[in-house]
Amino acid sequence: MALIPESVRQQLEDRFHTVLSGPVRLTLYTRPGSSRLILPAGLGCPTCEDARQMAELLRDAAPEKITLDVVDVSRDAARAEIDEITDVPTIAVASGSDIGRIRFQGLPTGTEFPALIDAVERASRVEHGLSLESVEALAKLTEPTELLVFATPT
């Protein structure tokens, strides 16, 4: 059974057609072939296959704007280290040539799915939506700053 119903695919396609403007680069960090295995914690990846389907859904909804790069962390550990990927699946959303600094670690279903769509749209439009005051305040950051936002699908 498809992870995403056909009606949602069509809605997404229609929406992206009108909302997206610039290119978006998605990178899926995954460990293929481990979704059916029961492995010690941290080794398996029960949601990697679903994450692949979701990332492909996004790309296929606007292939002229969205590109998808799939990185198998078990084969390309060096890339995972450079990109500071510690867990899979992770979907990184990047605007143009920027590195993917918006990331979704784990399968973004439920309430996280709209957040993923929003991230793609904002990256495409390079539209952060913050006030000038906030942007000026954030300009005080001179060192890399990591935000981990824990969420649940419900």
Added chain:
Amino acid sequence: MALASPQIKAVCVEANEFPHYSNQFRVRGVPHTVINRKASFVGALPEHDFVAAVLEGAGIAVEEPHEAPSGPSTEISA
């Protein structure tokens, strides 16, 4: 916020899928935001307060918060 500052990397973590992270950062409710793996806050803050929390978590002094709006008072004026 990651689009507004090249210094920020924002990672949305599915709390149920990574219990070791959730335990490490003592996640008891969501959304739970951790800044540089040190400071944290729970809940969805207004933009101004969210930005202030991020700066504070990154070790940058922030201005005093806006003065609270004056509400009804229980004082009885003469």
